[in-house]
Amino acid sequence: MRIRTRIAPLTLTAALLAGAAATVTTASAGAAEPQQSVSIQADCYGSAKNYTSAPGSGSSNAHWPGTGTWAYTTANCADINLKVNATREVRTCFKATGSCNSWRTARAGQWALAATDVRDGSGFYIQFRGTARSTGLIAY
Template identity: 50%
Template sequence: MRIRSRIAPIALTAVMLGGGMAAATAATASADVPKAGAQIQSCYGSAKNYTAVGDGSTAIWPAGTAWARTTSNCADINIKVNYNRHVKVCYRHGCQDYQYAKAGQWKVLDHVPNGWEFYLEFSGGNNGTGKVAY
């Protein structure tokens, strides 16, 4: 009986230490794996404020004859409008169809490689503001 009383605490201590090591190993292993949203956070973290300038029927960003150029920050063109808008992406070879973007929500407009020149066109012609990540 006395032997059992000595073995039980030792065995319990060994189990607890072993479990703690397994938990520490699992925590370390999971710290090395990037979280699913890490790339998205990085992409949106590089977002720029935009102001689209209108002429009565459409509004454009960037204004004038400027072009934006896709970067390695994102694998796509994303927009977050301040007001519900229809927006399309235009490239040197042509424009896509309008897509509906809801205020305050990120919208992926297109998946494109790095280095593509583009501009955004908003329907309605009113000036618009928001964020763009590309």
């Protein structure tokens, strides 16, 4: 009889520990999701390149890459991201459609979205409102 009284508390303790382990496992699995998006951002931003735009002239805006050339999106990023050295209004123009998206403000020293959900291999260029050159980082 004494053995039973000792087994019951041990069984209860084991059951509680198993429940706690299941809770920790579930919490760990849920915590992996944000790390995944951080990892994707790190891969994207890790592929960033320095850029210097071509200046505009007259009523023509500054742009990157150079006149008559296109950049092509990669599998590194789902979006086109800019980190400008000076705050600028930017927009992305696409080869396939011949059209540009709306102007967006890219703030100095911060990552900004120039275009979202862009297919891999899409031809594009970036316009910077005004004629002054723009410099910074681009990831796409």
